[in-house]
Amino acid sequence: MRYRLLLILLWLPMMLLAQAPKKVTLQVLGSGGPELTDKRASASYLVWIDDKSRFLVDFGGGASLRFEESGAKVEDLDAVLLTHLHIDHTSDLPALIKGAFFSDRKRDLPIYGPEGNDVMPATSGFVFRLFESGKGAWEYMGDFLDGRAAFALKPNDIPESRSPLTLFSENNVSVEAVSVHHGPIPAVAYRINVGKRSITFSGDMNGSYHTLEALAKGTDILVMHNAVPKGATGIAAQLHMTPKTIGEIAAAANPKILILSHRMMRTIGKELETIAEIRKYYKGKIKFADDGNRFLAL
Ligand SMILES: [Zn+2]
Incomplete structure (x- = not known):
């Protein structure tokens, strides 16, 4: 009887600890786009859960230095999530994998990203084109695809879907x-x-699928890309959200805070105009991202 009581006394605090709210922090590693003049790393974000760097979202040029500066550990990453395969979102990926060679990482590393089409390879094809033995640009890293290295890269292609898909849950x-x-x-x-x-x-988007509204509904932190200014037209507007679109989506999703990132020379300096436009629709808190910024999800 006394033994059972002792077990319950031990078990209770462990259960409470397991259910304790975690501290979830967004860290901006790269707040810029592809330009060489913005004095920012290209797109990249880190999600900390308590004191562990668990998720990377994109890893564009300069992000590997910002990763080092943040104190993140490659051993702690659960996954790399690529929004798409443009250079300003992926080009430091080889630096991450080579850096991981010198770490204690033993767990396989999932890399998620979209499936391919006529214009772009699938995420799995992209990773193989980088590292595959006998074929890849850096084929000397082929060990990371065939299980001979300390850990393996596990690319996953996300199928086209206009409603949210759960990639994993544990x-x-x-x-x-x-x-x-x-x-x-x-x-x-x-x-x-x-x-x-x-x-x-x-990620980079122009809003015309109207899919982000449902995904982001009621989220604590919504990171949106401010790559084009008010009144943008043509190719820029086919690729990116105008401030009006950002405002409309943020109003529908109603996050506790909206972070504007992927800042480019055509939007830097127009922050007041951009905020005025977004404010016509979304009344919540807005912050512009700079490299290294941390935001706690509350
Ligand atoms: Zn981009």
Whole structure:
């Protein structure tokens, strides 16, 4: 009887600890786009759960240095989530994998991203074109695809879907994705849920699929890309959201905070105009991202 009481006394605090709300933090690694003049790393975000760097969303040029500066550990990553395969979202991926060679990582590393089309390879094809033995640009890293290295890369292609798909869900952490319109480029938005907390990433998109609204509904932090200014037309507007579109989507999703990132020379300096436009629709909190910024999901 006394033994059973002792077990209950031990079990209770462990259960309470397991259910304790986790601290979920967004860290901006790269707040810029592809330009070489914005003095920012290209698109990349880190999601911390308590003190562990668990998810990377995109990893464009300069992000590997920002990753180092953040104190993140490649051993702690549960997955790399690629919104699409443009260079400003993926080009530091080889640097991450080579860096991981020198780490204690033993767990396989899932890499999620969209399926392919006539314009772009699927995410799995992209990773194989980089590293495959005998074929890849960096074929000397082929060990990371065939199980001979300390861990393996596990690419996953996300099928086109206009309603959110759950990619995985375990231990109170889940990741959802939905297709978004980024001109001819297959692209997805992601939502990372940790208990009741969540962070949602638009990636690059122009809003015409109207899919982000449902994915981001009620999220704590919504990261949207401010790549074009008010009144943008032509190819720029086929690829990216205008401030009006950002405002309309944010109004529908109603996040606790809207973070504007992927800042480019054509939007930097127009922050007041951009906010005034978004404010016509969305009344909540807005922040512009800079490299290294941290935002706690509340
Ligand atoms: Zn981009």
